[in-house]
Amino acid sequence: MKSYFALVRGSFMAIMMYRLSFFFTVIGNLLYIVLLYFLWSSIYRGVETIRGMSFNQAFVYVALAGSIFTMVKTWADWEISWHITSGSIIMDLVKPLDFQFYFLSQTVGFMAFNFIMIALPSALVLLLFFGADVEMGVGLLFLPAGLILAFLISFAIDYIIGLTSFYTESIWGISMTKEIITTLLSGALVPLQFFPDAAQRILRLLPFQAIYHIPLTMLTAPNLDVRACLGLLGTQVVWVVLLFLAGRLLFTRASRVLMVSGG
Amino acid sequence: MNDTVVHVDHLSKHFRILNRREGLGGAIRDLFSADYKTVRAVDDISFDIQAGEIVGYIGPNGAGKSTTIKMMTGVLKPSDGTLLVSGNEPYANRRRNAQTMGVVFGQRTQLWWDLPVIESFRILKEIYRVDDATYEKHLGMFNELVDLKALYSQPVRKLSLGQRMLCDITASFLHNPRIVFLDEPSIGLDVSVKSKIRSVIRELNRAQRTTIILTTHDLGDVEALCRRIIIIDKGKIIYDGPIGKVTALFGAYRTLKVQIHNYKEGTSDQLEAALGARFGGDAAIAVEHTETGWTDVTVNQDQVPLFDVLRFVMETLPIKDVRIVEISMENVVQQIYDGALK
Amino acid sequence: MRTLLHYVRLYVLIATQYVKARMQYRADFWISSVGMVFTSIATVFVFWVLFHSIPDLAGWSFDEILFIYAFYLLSVVPLQLFFDNIWQLRFHVVEGSFIKYYLRPINMMFYYMSDMVDLKGWVQLALGVFMLIYASQRLGLTWNLWRLGVLGMALFSSSLVAISILTIAACATFWIVGSFPVMDLALKIRDFSPYPMTIFDGFFRFLFTYLIPIGFVAFYPSQFFLRPEQVPLLTYFSPLMGIGSFALAYFVWTKGVNSYTGTGS
Ligand SMILES: Nc1ncnc2c1ncn2[C@@H]1O[C@H](COP(=O)(O)OP(=O)(O)O)[C@@H](O)[C@H]1O
Numbered sequence: 001m002k003s004y005f006a007l008v009r010g011s012f013m014a015i016m017m018y019r020l021s022f023f024f025t026v027i028g029n030l031l032y033i034v035l036l037y038f039l040w041s042s043i044y045r046g047v048e049t050i051r052g053m054s055f056n057q058a059f060v061y062v063a064l065a066g067s068i069f070t071m072v073k074t075w076a077d078w079e080i081s082w083h084i085t086s087g088s089i090i091m092d093l094v095k096p097l098d099f100q101f102y103f104l105s106q107t108v109g110f111m112a113f114n115f116i117m118i119a120l121p122s123a124l125v126l127l128l129f130f131g132a133d134v135e136m137g138v139g140l141l142f143l144p145a146g147l148i149l150a151f152l153i154s155f156a157i158d159y160i161i162g163l164t165s166f167y168t169e170s171i172w173g174i175s176m177t178k179e180i181i182t183t184l185l186s187g188a189l190v191p192l193q194f195f196p197d198a199a200q201r202i203l204r205l206l207p208f209q210a211i212y213h214i215p216l217t218m219l220t221a222p223n224l225d226v227r228a229c230l231g232l233l234g235t236q237v238v239w240v241v242l243l244f245l246a247g248r249l250l251f252t253r254a255s256r257v258l259m260v261s262g263g
Numbered sequence: 264m265n266d267t268v269v270h271v272d273h274l275s276k277h278f279r280i281l282n283r284r285e286g287l288g289g290a291i292r293d294l295f296s297a298d299y300k301t302v303r304a305v306d307d308i309s310f311d312i313q314a315g316e317i318v319g320y321i322g323p324n325g326a327g328k329s330t331t332i333k334m335m336t337g338v339l340k341p342s343d344g345t346l347l348v349s350g351n352e353p354y355a356n357r358r359r360n361a362q363t364m365g366v367v368f369g370q371r372t373q374l375w376w377d378l379p380v381i382e383s384f385r386i387l388k389e390i391y392r393v394d395d396a397t398y399e400k401h402l403g404m405f406n407e408l409v410d411l412k413a414l415y416s417q418p419v420r421k422l423s424l425g426q427r428m429l430c431d432i433t434a435s436f437l438h439n440p441r442i443v444f445l446d447e448p449s450i451g452l453d454v455s456v457k458s459k460i461r462s463v464i465r466e467l468n469r470a471q472r473t474t475i476i477l478t479t480h481d482l483g484d485v486e487a488l489c490r491r492i493i494i495i496d497k498g499k500i501i502y503d504g505p506i507g508k509v510t511a512l513f514g515a516y517r518t519l520k521v522q523i524h525n526y527k528e529g530t531s532d533q534l535e536a537a538l539g540a541r542f543g544g545d546a547a548i549a550v551e552h553t554e555t556g557w558t559d560v561t562v563n564q565d566q567v568p569l570f571d572v573l574r575f576v577m578e579t580l581p582i583k584d585v586r587i588v589e590i591s592m593e594n595v596v597q598q599i600y601d602g603a604l605k
Numbered sequence: 606m607r608t609l610l611h612y613v614r615l616y617v618l619i620a621t622q623y624v625k626a627r628m629q630y631r632a633d634f635w636i637s638s639v640g641m642v643f644t645s646i647a648t649v650f651v652f653w654v655l656f657h658s659i660p661d662l663a664g665w666s667f668d669e670i671l672f673i674y675a676f677y678l679l680s681v682v683p684l685q686l687f688f689d690n691i692w693q694l695r696f697h698v699v700e701g702s703f704i705k706y707y708l709r710p711i712n713m714m715f716y717y718m719s720d721m722v723d724l725k726g727w728v729q730l731a732l733g734v735f736m737l738i739y740a741s742q743r744l745g746l747t748w749n750l751w752r753l754g755v756l757g758m759a760l761f762s763s764s765l766v767a768i769s770i771l772t773i774a775a776c777a778t779f780w781i782v783g784s785f786p787v788m789d790l791a792l793k794i795r796d797f798s799p800y801p802m803t804i805f806d807g808f809f810r811f812l813f814t815y816l817i818p819i820g821f822v823a824f825y826p827s828q829f830f831l832r833p834e835q836v837p838l839l840t841y842f843s844p845l846m847g848i849g850s851f852a853l854a855y856f857v858w859t860k861g862v863n864s865y866t867g868t869g870s
Pocket residue numbers: 278279280302303304322323324325326327328329330331866867868869870
């Protein structure tokens with residue numbers, strides 16, 4: 001625990017070195033919430049509810065999606081790709097560490113920092129200054145677990161994307177495509193409820209909604225009971241397991257390529 | 264004196280940097296702090312350089328060499344003093360001056376990273392509006408000097424450090440500049456590449472009477488190339504004159520590096536005292552323990568035969584390993600402060 | 606005139622070489638282009654989902670929004686194609702490799718930007734043209750030579766605005782250590798430029814019209830074509846806005862370049 005505290009403290013200070021930069025990060029996130037407020041106000045101009053969601057629900061949903069975004073963005077795909085293309089992966093492979101968990105542990109500190117410094121303050125501002133309400137139900141109790149699982153799913157996807165660098169140089173294209181698909185199909189930009197019904201049915205079968213829609217549901221859906229919450233967590237756990245396994249499988253195959261071709 | 268290419272008069276460059284405080288609290292207070300300190304990177308220097316000279320501008324790391332070069336090439340604005348290159352203020356007339364200068368910053372290529380070398384040359388030809396005849400003549404000369412032709416179709420990023428440096432130097436002469444600045448051209452290169460680079464520089468200076476200013480912290484470079492050297496330390500010029508005097512003095516110096524078994528605090532002082540007693544105080548044998556675990560014994564061979572000192576040291580102390588190297592830049596500077604050139 | 610020709614020749618020379626070199630990574634080019642397609646149509650997709658539930662956005666129909674977005678895509682093409690190197694600026698500045706741009710007898714901004722041509726820009730160009738035609742057809746807009754001329758003029762102005770906003774944000778790196786948040790902020794703001802500025806009121810409308818004029822990237826100029834009978838007076842100032850903001854960006858760039866002190870050794 002102590003060492004984790006040291007980690008958070010270290011990165012906190014590192015950011016502090018960048019004085020103005022830090023101010024801009026904070027201002028940027030606040031401004032983003034303000035812009036969303038304007039956008040969604042005008043979407044809701046003259047109507048009470050859209051697709052069963054009130055303005056308050058929808059606004060909290062998309063604004064907090066922004067906070068989750070800063071938290072689950074791991075950059076692990078870029079990092080891994082850089083290790084592969086620069087050849088420093090050789091140094092990683094000789095370490096007596098599991099490759100996947102090695103990168104995971106490197107991103108955890110980053111996530112903790114972003115959560116404390118960016119996501120949490122943005123959420124607080126949202127609740128205090130915009131008069132937004134979240135549902136004070138059991139959903140809140142499950143939220144921490146839901147957020148951690150969301151982070152793990154996001155990492156597992158980034159990990160797989162990063163490994164594609166074994167096969168192609170183009171991390172920009174693949175990563176952007178992933179980024180867009182993840183944000184579009186997960187509820188990060190528009191609540192899932194807004195999608196046409198047929199689309200919704202498909203989206204619920206994909207892992208992306210488990211990153212945004214599930215934790216946001218815990219925050220905004222009225223009258224959630226414990227069973228529903230457990231169901232949501234269960235979905236996330238299944239995706240974590242599946243995606244982590246997929247990543248490991250891909251790594252085994254890809255590293256065989258490395259050994260044959262010499263990188 | 265109308266052949267002065269560089270005129271430097273009481274030139275200074277100061278940087279303001281933030282004083283950082285310690286710890287978490289300090290980091291937070293730094294957010295609002297305005298506590299700056301001034302680094303005098305170049306501090307009131309003066310000299311003139313004539314057309315056709317090769318001048319070695321040398322000094323230890325952090326002495327202010329690159330800062331001076333950056334001012335002369337118009338990258339940095341002087342804080343104080345006068346600086347004229349070919350009669351112009353480099354900073355004020357950056358674009359015009361660039362036409363008459365060539366610059367190489369060691370380790371940092373100015374060629375186009377992804378393009379074949381020859382394409383970089385062609386682009387430079389266009390940038391400087393070099394006519395075909397001059398261009399062909401120059402390339403021909405380089406091909407004679409160093410066989411670069413084989414490299415021309417390679418992208419720059421695939422070249423070795425030494426090959427890249429040779430190409431960069433070639434590129435800096437393509438537009439037939441009046442003056443070329445070479446900042447640490449031999450840094451990180453092995454001996455054979457170094458000597459190749461030296462011969463190229465010498466030839467280019469001879470062929471066009473190009474003025475060359477060469478910074479380095481390697482005495483070997485200047486010994487091979489320059490007749491005049493300027494030594495700078497902590498932003499101040501501590502020597503400006505013929506190289507002969509310096510090599511006569513330091514050419515005889517060698518540093519004996521020894522690894523002492525069971526080294527203890529104070530061993531080096533005892534050794535220095537013992538050497539003083541044995542060879543006399545005039546021999547001025549300096550002993551210094553370094554962080555790497557080696558103990559440096561600096562000897563002037565004109566005064567004491569190196570092997571006598573070595574034998575004495577080996578008899579006095581349990582020695583694990585021995586190396587003999589030429590005197591380092593830091594040592595030269597120390598000796599100058601101690602009055603060696605007076 | 607001679608200088609202009611010199612620069613054009615130089616740019617063509619560097620760009621063709623660069624493209625040739627990049628074409629060795631053909632797979633990268635295609636995958637990046639696909640990524641760009643996704644990035645470019647993401648906003649359309651959001652609109653599409655939204656308009657599934659609402660009839661109009663602040664009084665603008667889906668087709669009109671599509672037109673504005675197409676205009677936006679076209680106006681960021683020059684930025685993407687010719688100014689993409691601003692994304693590298695903070696790395697060059699931090700690592701000190703930026704000084705090489707001081708050392709040639711040509712304009713520094715030109716030299717710096719000529720170092721990279723981002724080929725993905727063609728995707729925005731193609732998609733922009735396609736969407737513009739599609740939206741015009743749905744809206745029953747007709748094009749003639751005069752209107753095409755106006756379009757060219759309008760796009761010229763708005764691309765200058767788009768270039769200027771990001772250039773100024775990138776220049777923050779000359780004064781601020783770790784300037785990524787500034788660029789990120791500029792990008793976040795720019796991403797709102799295909800929205801009708803009428804969704805904002807008071808301070809923010811003023812901000813996005815005069816101070817950070819993203820309104821001029823797409824919304825105001827596209828009114829010429831969408832609702833020619835009620836073009837706000839402001840729209841006629843688009844060229845002025847474009848040239849003015851680029852002049853400002855160039856001024857900031859020059860200031861930054863002159864205050865940059867390098868990173869030692
Ligand atoms: N941009 C800068 N900001 C602050 N200090 C600098 C900067 N550039 C150089 N310095 C300082 O100026 C001194 C001289 O540096 P430099 O000219 O690079 O030395 P040299 O090239 O001789 O090794 C050093 O102490 C260095 O730390």
